[in-house]
Amino acid sequence: QVQLQQSGPGLVKPSQTLSLTCAISGDSVSSNSVAWNWIRQSPSRGLEWLGRTYYRSKWYNDYAVSVKSRITINPDTSNNQFSLQLNSVTPEDTAVYYCARGIFGGLNWFAPWGQGTLVTVSS
């Protein structure tokens, strides 16, 4: 059974960097048949896909245009986990952040999800 466990701070100051980690059990970050995603949810923006990393003989990343200039998703093969960094945050980045495995068609169906981390951007 695949499980995702998120960790990271719940409060980030404006203009600083949001950093979260998603630890994987029951699967491998280096699997060549899945992708590893970050998605956020807020009352104002709903569910918003942010980006993904996946391995197909080498590592690839895809990012949403809305955050492309500020986001980095990195795999950590030593610890079987992946991370999210979002730079220059503003209060609009306040949301519940989820990691999720992408499976099936195009690796664009998400199951399972991590437990979620509420990140508040405030001074």
Next chain:
Amino acid sequence: EIVLTQSPATLSLSPGERATLSCRASQSVSSYLGWYQQKPGQAPRLLIYEASNRATGIPARFSGSGSGTDFTLTISSLEPEDFAVYYCQQRSNWPLTFGGGTKVEIK
């Protein structure tokens, strides 16, 4: 960007009743539409993918149908644990997008 519009916003039903939820896409997504269930304080859970395929472990009372721009999630007989918010998602075009949700509440 493909916009997904879900209706109704809220559905008030009793256990044992049939629930019919709608998701309409702003342009054709072929059959590349899925459904998720989210309960308070929990992450979404994948129910249906590619319009009509049930994900692993999903009960047979959940079914999906549709293609192009109009899709339906049907819960044949509501169980107490089915009262939740349901979201649709498309994977036809980037960016991947989600609908705004339908809340199924107890009448």
